[in-house]
Amino acid sequence: xxxxxxxxxxxxxxxxxxxxxxxxxxxxxxxxxxxxxxxxxxxxxxxxxxxxxxxxxxxxxxxxxxxxxxxxxxxxxxxxxxxxxxxxxxxxxxxxxxxxxxxxxxxxxxxxxxxxxxxxxxxxxxxxxxxxxxxxxxxxxxxxxxxxxxxxxxxxxxxxxxxxxxxxxxxxxxxxxxxxxxxxxxxxxxxxxxxxxxxxxxxxxxxxxxxxxxxxxxxxxxxxxxxxxxxxxxxxxxxxxxxxxxxxxxxxxxxxxxxxxxxxxxxxxxxxxxxxxxxxxxxxxxxxxxxxxxxxxxxxxxxxxxxxxxxxxxxxxxxxxxxxxxxxxxxxxxxxxxxxxx
Amino acid sequence: xxxxxxxxxxxxxxxxxxxxxxxxxxxxxxxxxxxxxxxxxxxxxxxxxxxxxxxxxxxxxxxxxxxxxxxxxxxxxxxxxxxxxxxxxxxxxxxxxxxxxxxxxxxxxxxxxxxxxxxxxxxxxxxxxxxxxxxxxxxxxxxxxxxxxxxxxxxxxxxxxxxxxxxxxxxxxxxxxxxxxxxxxxxxxxxxxxxxxxxxxxxxxxxxxxxxxxxxxxxxxxxxxxxxxxxxxxxxxxxxxxxxxxxxxxxxxxxxxxxxxxxxxxxxxxxxxxxxxxxxxxxxxxxxxxxxxxxxxxxxxxxxxxxxxxxxxxxxxxxxxxxxxxxxxxxxxxxxxxxxxxxxxxxxxxxxxxxxxxxxxxxxxxxxxxxxxxxxxxxxxxxxxxxxxxxxxxxxxxxxxxxxxxxxxxxxxxxxxxxxxxxxxxxxxxxxxxxxxxx
Numbered sequence: 001x002x003x004x005x006x007x008x009x010x011x012x013x014x015x016x017x018x019x020x021x022x023x024x025x026x027x028x029x030x031x032x033x034x035x036x037x038x039x040x041x042x043x044x045x046x047x048x049x050x051x052x053x054x055x056x057x058x059x060x061x062x063x064x065x066x067x068x069x070x071x072x073x074x075x076x077x078x079x080x081x082x083x084x085x086x087x088x089x090x091x092x093x094x095x096x097x098x099x100x101x102x103x104x105x106x107x108x109x110x111x112x113x114x115x116x117x118x119x120x121x122x123x124x125x126x127x128x129x130x131x132x133x134x135x136x137x138x139x140x141x142x143x144x145x146x147x148x149x150x151x152x153x154x155x156x157x158x159x160x161x162x163x164x165x166x167x168x169x170x171x172x173x174x175x176x177x178x179x180x181x182x183x184x185x186x187x188x189x190x191x192x193x194x195x196x197x198x199x200x201x202x203x204x205x206x207x208x209x210x211x212x213x214x215x216x217x218x219x220x221x222x223x224x225x226x227x228x229x230x231x232x233x234x235x236x237x238x239x240x241x242x243x244x245x246x247x248x249x250x251x252x253x254x255x256x257x258x259x260x261x262x263x264x265x266x267x268x269x270x271x272x273x274x275x276x277x278x279x280x281x282x283x284x285x286x287x288x289x290x291x292x293x294x295x296x297x298x299x300x301x302x303x304x305x306x307x308x309x310x311x312x313x314x315x316x317x318x319x320x321x322x323x324x325x326x327x328x329x330x331x332x333x334x335x336x337x338x339x340x341x342x
Numbered sequence: 343x344x345x346x347x348x349x350x351x352x353x354x355x356x357x358x359x360x361x362x363x364x365x366x367x368x369x370x371x372x373x374x375x376x377x378x379x380x381x382x383x384x385x386x387x388x389x390x391x392x393x394x395x396x397x398x399x400x401x402x403x404x405x406x407x408x409x410x411x412x413x414x415x416x417x418x419x420x421x422x423x424x425x426x427x428x429x430x431x432x433x434x435x436x437x438x439x440x441x442x443x444x445x446x447x448x449x450x451x452x453x454x455x456x457x458x459x460x461x462x463x464x465x466x467x468x469x470x471x472x473x474x475x476x477x478x479x480x481x482x483x484x485x486x487x488x489x490x491x492x493x494x495x496x497x498x499x500x501x502x503x504x505x506x507x508x509x510x511x512x513x514x515x516x517x518x519x520x521x522x523x524x525x526x527x528x529x530x531x532x533x534x535x536x537x538x539x540x541x542x543x544x545x546x547x548x549x550x551x552x553x554x555x556x557x558x559x560x561x562x563x564x565x566x567x568x569x570x571x572x573x574x575x576x577x578x579x580x581x582x583x584x585x586x587x588x589x590x591x592x593x594x595x596x597x598x599x600x601x602x603x604x605x606x607x608x609x610x611x612x613x614x615x616x617x618x619x620x621x622x623x624x625x626x627x628x629x630x631x632x633x634x635x636x637x638x639x640x641x642x643x644x645x646x647x648x649x650x651x652x653x654x655x656x657x658x659x660x661x662x663x664x665x666x667x668x669x670x671x672x673x674x675x676x677x678x679x680x681x682x683x684x685x686x687x688x689x690x691x692x693x694x695x696x697x698x699x700x701x702x703x704x705x706x707x708x709x710x711x712x713x714x715x716x717x718x719x720x721x722x723x724x725x726x727x728x729x730x731x732x733x734x735x736x737x738x739x740x741x742x743x744x745x746x747x748x749x750x751x752x753x754x755x756x757x758x759x760x761x762x763x764x765x766x767x768x769x770x771x772x773x774x775x776x777x778x779x780x781x
Contacts, residue, residue, distance in 0.1 A: 023466040025414035026407070027459065028707075030761030242762035243409045244750045271756040282757040 024329070028243070031298065031305045032250060032269045033286030035324035042332040043096050043323070044103050048289075051090065051109075051321040052102050052313065055079065058321045060175070060234075061308035062127040063299035064136065064154070070095040072299045073154055073342075074308065075127040075138065076321060080111060085123035087113040087140060089155060094336040095299055095306045096323055104338040113149055113157050115142055119166075126175035126234070126295070137178070137204060139164070139188075144172025146190065148205060155342070165190065165199055165207040175295070177237040178204065181275060182247060187237060189251050194218060194231035196253060196279070216251065216270050216279045227266045227285040228255025234295040246273050252307070254294035255285060265294045267309060287324050304330050352495065352594050353418055353443055354381045354473060356465070357402050358717075360422060361738035361775040364400070365719020366673025367691020369613035371601025372537055372547035376777060377424030380441030383535035383549045383599070384477035384489030387437035390426040392733055392781040397423040400773025406462050406746065408709065408765045415462050420445035422775065424475075435481040439491075443473040457628045457660060460707035460760060463699060465769070471495055475533070490534040495554065495594075529554050531594065543605040553596040555625055561586050568637070581637040589629035595620040601671075609677040617671065621664040621698035628659045662708055663700035669693055673717075683725040689740075691717040703754045709765050711746035733779035742771035 037048035051058045056078040064073045073091045080086045090098040090109040100109035115124050121143035128139040136154045140147050144167035149157035165188065167173050176190040176199075186201040195214035199207040216235075219228045234254040242248050248271055255268040266288035270279035287293060291311035299306045307324040325332060358364030360378035370382035377396040379386030401419035405412065424441035455461055477491030531554035537547040564583040601615035633656075671693040679686035692715065699710040721738035748766030 022414035022416045023461060024455075024459070026409070026411035027413065028408045028760050028763035028765075030759055032757065032759050032761075034759070243764045244752050244762035246752070246762060248756055248761065269757060273756045280755060280757045282759070286759075 027327070029305075029327060030242075030248065030250070030271070031238070031240070031300050031326070032252075032271070032282065033267075033305070033307070033324075033326040034284075034328060035267075035287040035305070035307045035326045036328035037287075037289055038096065038323045038325060038332070042325075042335060044101065044335050044338075046314070048322040048324060049311075049313075049320050050092075050096060050101065050308070050323045051076070051098055053078075053320075054313070054318045056088075057318045059085075059310045059319050060126045060295045061297045061310065061321050062129045062177075062236075063297045063306070063308055064129045064131065065299060065301070066091070068302070069093075070301050070306075072306075073129070074098060074297075074321075075112070075129050076109075076310075077125055077127065078109070078111075080114065084115065085125060086111050086115070087124050087127045087138070089342055091339050091342050092336070093339050094333075095301070096332070097335045097338055099339045099342045101338065107338070107342075110155065110342055112151075112155055113138060113140065113159075117142075117147065117159060117161065119143060119145060119163055120147065128175075128177045128236075130178050130180060132180060132204060139176055139178045141173060141175050143167075146173055146176045146188070146207070160205060164201070164205055165209075167192075168209075170197070170212070175234050177235045177251075179237040179239050180204075181239055182241055183275075185275075187239065187249070187275070189215070189235035189237045191233040191235055191253075194233070196232055196235045196251065210276065213278075215272075215277070216253065216281065219255070219257075219281065225284055226257045227288065228253075228257060228268050228281070230256040230258065230263060232256070232268065236296045236298060238298055238300075247275060248273055249275070249279070251279055252286070252296040252298055254296065259290075264290065265292050267293055267296045267307065286326075289322075289324075291322070293322065352473060352493075353445070353471065355594075355597075357400060357418060357742065357771050358740075359441065359443070360396065361398060361400075361719055361740040361773050362675075362689065362721060364742055364771065364773065365689035365691060365717050365738070365740035366613055366675060367671045367693045367715060367717050369601060369615040369671035369673035369691060369693075371535070371549050371599045371613075371615045372545040372603035373601075373611070373613050377426055377439065377441055379426070379479075379489070379535075380424055380439045380475040380477050380491070381493075383537060383547050383601075384439065384475075384491050384533060385479050385487040385535040385537040385547065385549075387426050387439040387477060387489055388428070388435050388479035388481040388487040389537075390428045390437050392428065392779055394426045394733075394777055394779045395423075396425070396775055396777040397421070398738075398773055398775030400740075400771060402742075402769055402771040404462070404465055404767070404769050406465060406709075406765075406767035406769070407748075408460060408763045410764070412767075413460075413462065413709075415466050416447065418445060419447065422773070437479045437489075439475075439477045439479065441473070441475040441477075445472065457657070458705050458707060458759065460709050460763070462710070463627070463662075463708040464710055474528075477533070479535075485539040487537040488535070490532065492530045493533055493551075494528045494530055545603045547599070547601045547603075549597075549599040549601070551594075551597040551599075553594055553620065553623065555593040579638050579640050582634070583636075584634040586632040587629040589627065593625045593627070595623050609680070611675040613671075613673040613675075615671040617669040619667050619669060619698070622666045624662060624664040624698070626659060626662040628662075630659065631656070660704060660706050662706065664698040665700065667696055667698050669695045679722075683727075685723045685725075687721045687723075687738075689717075689719040689721070691715075702751050705755075705758070707751075707760055711749060711766050714745045714747075715742060716745070717742040731778055731780070733781040736777040736779070737774070738777075739774045740772070742769075744769035744771070 059077040088109040092098045100107045126141040145163035146165045149159040151157040174191040186204040188199040196216040198210040201207040236252040238250045266285040270281040293309040293311040359381040363370040374382040374386040375389035404415035428437040474494040479489030531552040535549040562585040673691035697710045719740035723736040
């Protein structure tokens with residue numbers, strides 16, 4: 001009997017204080033949000049702003065993963081000393097703390113590309129950076145067409161002499177995003193006349209339109225909640241192969257809708273299975289903070305996705321780059337120190 | 343906003359009750375005669391030969407994953423035990439029984455999730471709770487036993503109140519007070535059982551376990567001043583936000599078990615059970631939310647850059663479609679050693695449950711897979727081990743291994759936020775039970 005009592009006591013002694021409930025780790029996600037804006041403890045400075053300078057007027061981010069972790073390069077548009085728009089680059093080891101940010105005293109994100117070709121206008125816009133073998137290819141918009149520059153180190157680029165896709169009867173191309181599909185071909189989503197069209201290429205240097213029908217147009221007027229009923233722009237193309245082996249062409253974009261003070265913008269998401277066909281839109285915006293956020297770019301790592309957008313500054317007089325994260329339930333660790341190089 | 347409700351059901355349905363029954367694949371309806379009869383078939387209590395008390399422990403570890411990564415589903419571990427108190431009334435054998443499972447991490451767990459969030463519906467929350475059963479059994483004739491009683495499960499309700507000031511220009515100056523009022527209650531459901539002995543070597547049994555459901559009502563009230571500063575005249579407006587969430591916190595479908603126990607050889611017992619589970623009656627674990635938001639605009643209008651929140655659009659609830667299932671259980675027990683006062687047993691069991699959860703190719707993600715359960719175990723019994731115990735002492739162990747084969751879920755909508763995924767895994771359940779019988 002004593003043995004029984006002893007065993008029962010030991011069994012009861014196994015009781016412990018519960019740890020945090022589990023069951024929600026590593027949940028599947030298509031990386032499409034919804035996103036939450038970065039919190040104060042997750043960034044240096046004022047969240048969710050990552051890059052803020054009234055003179056530079058940061059716009060149109062494009063992220064490039066530099067490894068398997070959170071080391072990321074960010075290309076974006078800034079004003080140069082002459083007031084023209086050029087493309088600059090920065091880097092963050094944690095995806096958030098960028099070289100040359102306001103609090104990174106003494107450092108400035110270096111300019112990597114400026115307008116100097118005959119076909120270009122005075123400004124460059126909307127960089128789209130993609131890794132191709134050992135090179136980094138930087139697509140950009142200028143004068144209504146899309147150009148390409150190549151680099152081996154991500155800092156020094158050599159331009160092709162002609163646009164890879166020129167404007168046509170549909171009008172000037174506002175922006176474009178390029179990605180390499182699993183079969184090695186190149187896919188481009190381009191914004192033109194308030195809709196998103198598609199072009200393809202076998203070598204990335206010469207694109208052919210995939211029809212004249214947009215793959216994504218403005219949402220219908222009865223859309224609720226309305227977020228892209230007035231037009232779509234700024235595509236960011238992020239193809240992936242799903243767990244089932246299906247090609248999923250994902251596109252983040254800027255959606256425009258009527259707001260309290262005119263037009264408001266937010267970030268939408270659309271996708272399709274397979275290499276061709278129209279995109280199906282998500283029923284609501286994946287990121288909306290009422291800061292005229294637009295020009296999305298997404299960086300994915302093992303634990304989540306970071307969304308970079310341009311948005312209004314605190315006084316709404318210029319543009320800054322802000323960040324958001326998905327899944328919204330995760331908490332990012334404290335930010336890293338500023339990196340020593342861009 | 344739509345959120346899913348919390349725990350549904352019963353750890354014993356998943357992991358068995360006591361090491362002997364678990365090791366025999368839970369095929370116990372016509373065989374259980376110890377404390378485990380409180381769950382398997384209360385009629386079996388009337389077959390007890392004397393007062394018995396049992397205590398044991400088990401731990402079930404989930405290795406459930408999606409896309410090759412563990413989802414960290416909590417283990418289920420805790421004390422099991424019970425007693426059987428037989429006697430006679432007017433010469434008719436009767437017995438009273440108690441069965442108990444007390445998890446050692448938490449007494450109950452409540453969780454509200456968006457209906458789109460993936461969760462292992464049958465393994466995550468539902469087994470994290472206390473179980474208690476009290477039964478009476480009678481044997482009016484030696485060949486017939488009847489029993490019934492109530493089972494009790496823990497359940498939770500709660501209220502959240504928040505009040506204070508929200509300073510929209512200086513978050514650090516905001517003050518919020520909150521009050522949580524949660525209560526741990528119990529819900530009862532009936533169980534009935536009958537056992538018919540067809541002779542010394544065969545018996546049949548029929549068991550009914552009732553369904554239960556428990557409403558989970560959560561309310562939240564937020565009342566506060568929205569201000570641009572702490573000084574006089576800087577208050578903008580008074581905001582009121584109320585949320586009423588109504589869902590099913592606990593639901594267990596009714597079950598009917600038909601079982602048999604046979605002795606084809608003196609040393610070999612074979613048990614077979616078939617359990618019908620009324621999964622199609624499963625209540626969709628999604629809360630209906632009513633939200634009220636009242637933020638009158640300030641007299642001078644909102645400051646530049648401030649946009650007051652609006653009530654989110656109510657998301658339609660997508661029903662969870664489940665199908666009834668008949669779950670076969672088979673168990674064998676071989677008396678490996680029988681020398682006088684010492685006996686030793688080897689046991690094995692198997693059961694299979696086809697997943698009752700319908701296809702998840704839409705917006706919901708109730709993860710589940712077919713479940714193969716393989717169990718082994720052993721035990722020994724010693725008759726009259728000492729003067730202090732004029733009965734017997736039995737010690738049983740079990741190892742249960744569940745396999746949920748990994749398979750794919752493909753989403754119809756390419757813009758689905760979850761996308762395609764693979765899901766599956768396995769579960770380990772190890773435990774032991776010690777029983778002391780008094781004659």
